[in-house]
Amino acid sequence: xxxxxxxxxxxxxxxxxxxxxxxxxxxxxxxxxxxxxxxxxxxxxxxxxxxxxxxxxxxxxxxxxxxxxxxxxxxxxxxxxxxxxxxxxxxxxxxxxxxxxxxxxxxxxxxxxxxxxxxxxxxxxxxxxxxxxxxxxxxxxxxxxxxxxxxxxxxxxxxxxxxxxxxxxxxxxxxxxxxxxxxxxxxxx
Numbered sequence: 001x002x003x004x005x006x007x008x009x010x011x012x013x014x015x016x017x018x019x020x021x022x023x024x025x026x027x028x029x030x031x032x033x034x035x036x037x038x039x040x041x042x043x044x045x046x047x048x049x050x051x052x053x054x055x056x057x058x059x060x061x062x063x064x065x066x067x068x069x070x071x072x073x074x075x076x077x078x079x080x081x082x083x084x085x086x087x088x089x090x091x092x093x094x095x096x097x098x099x100x101x102x103x104x105x106x107x108x109x110x111x112x113x114x115x116x117x118x119x120x121x122x123x124x125x126x127x128x129x130x131x132x133x134x135x136x137x138x139x140x141x142x143x144x145x146x147x148x149x150x151x152x153x154x155x156x157x158x159x160x161x162x163x164x165x166x167x168x169x170x171x172x173x174x175x176x177x178x179x180x181x182x183x184x185x186x187x188x189x
Contacts, residue, residue: 012031042120043103046120050096050098064082064092065084079129112158112164114158115187127142168184
């Protein structure tokens with residue numbers, strides 16, 4: 001990303017190449033505010049959902065066995081297996097509410113943002129298939145939330161009023177952490 005000035009307005013230019021295709025664009029200066037708003041919204045949604053499941057009790061077995069099979073889900077057999085496998089149900093009963101509760105604050109404060117966004121997107125992908133419904137087409141709120149998590153990761157939203165910006169610049173032997181350990185860019189940002 002680089003900042004360019006065009007007719008008195010400041011724009012952030014971005015460019016990405018995958019294979020032989022390069023996409024370029026210019027983000028409006030207000031884009032950072034909207035990326036921050038997305039981060040705070042999805043972080044709060046996950047925190048609230050996780051705490052609600054913890055306080056209200058959460059059991060995945062019935063959902064895994066019945067919900068996914070009731071709607072033509074292409075992964076019906078996998079969800080049925082998950083719901084009938086005791087150790088997996090026990091894992092899901094802990095991983096979903098506590099995972100949401102951990103992902104939410106991480107996203108809100110912008111700490112380990114890409115790592116949290118990856119797990120949030122993974123959960124939303126699983127919810128997408130679990131809540132499979134083609135009545136209104138292939139796009140539902142689970143799919144949209146998955147894209148929000150992926151966008152947060154792609155834009156490095158943890159650097160916008162987030163703790164990742166500080167963690168990345170923390171010095172280790174006189175060198176910023178992110179320069180000394182570039183692989184940390186996978187989980188920070």
